[in-house]
């Protein structure tokens with residue numbers, strides 16, 4: 001289940017139009033494409049514009065606890081945003097910043113008493129962009145309780161405190177409602193736009209998003225283009241609906257064989273793509289062999305076993321994914337020309353070192 005306001009797994013992947021943008025345009029493109037990254041970047045802004053100047057002010061006042069708090073928070077917010085920006089992973093930084101927000105509100109309560117009350121409202125709302133709705137609600141309640149408890153010495157007995165508790169909890173509740181709605185909409189949007197309607201596996205758009213992300217990272221994996229053999233003949237024999245059923249069977253058998261981290265997409269027609277991260281040559285070969293056996297045994301076109309041809313390309317760190325896909329396609333072409341029902345590896349002269 002995805003985070004409430006968090007778009008699909010590769011939200012940070014800028015839309016294609018922004019893929020080559022640099023500087024501010026790139027920053028804006030990525031921030032717009034990913035709520036969580038946007039809030040993490042906002043955290044850096046809060047650190048630079050508010051917390052750091054305040055750290056200086058607190059030091060000038062001699063309030064060393066408040067100064068240390070502002071400094072630690074600034075470093076945490078900046079480090080989390082930096083990590084998310086570099087890796088594209090906003091999940092772990094989201095949790096770090098969510099916990100830092102609650103810890104920070106409590107620490108402000110210790111060091112500056114009722115100043116914590118003001119931070120509770122934006123802090124609580126930010127939580128819903130960073131962690132799942134229930135967790136955000138729980139952390140929000142903890143932040144409210146801390147801020148109220150620590151303001152007791154100044155505001156205890158006044159009517160201000162119950163007002164604060166009620167309005168802050170109401171803010172958390174509204175955040176929860178909006179986050180739940182967003183989660184439902186994102187799930188529906190994701191199904192409609194990123195999954196293949198026939199087989200339920202990722203479609204070309206998801207492939208482009210996820211591979212662009214994988215290509216940015218240091219991960220080296222194997223890209224495999226898989227094409228069912230003689231599919232036109234299968235369609236001719238079984239009809240279009242029968243052909244569709246074969247495509248569905250193939251997708252479900254492939255998903256059963258793949259490891260948890262492997263990804264399966266349908267490019268269109270009878271052509272699929274596998275992305276096998278951390279794919280060492282031996283492991284990839286073994287997996288494709290298992291897939292070959294499973295498909296021959298379990299995918300039937302009438303009585304006739306179905307076979308596939310595959311072309312593998314080993315992704316070189318930093319290489320644009322489209323170049324890798326083109327090499328896998330070339331290998332697939334060789335597999336078809338060599339008689340089908342086979343797996344072709346990069347040609348020896350492709351300049352890509354074989355990894356074992």
Ligand SMILES: Nc1nc2c(ncn2[C@@H]2O[C@H](COP(=O)(O)OP(=O)(O)OP(=O)(O)O)[C@@H](O)[C@H]2O)c(=O)[nH]1
Pocket residue numbers: 198227228229230231232233235239240241242243244247268269270336340
């Ligand atoms: N049932 C079904 N058929 C499709 C779909 N998309 C494309 N096709 C058919 O898939 C067939 C692909 O045929 P070809 O590209 O000639 O390839 P092939 O017969 O598999 O031959 P090789 O790939 O060379 O082994 C065509 O008949 C398309 O009409 C689909 O979504 N469902």
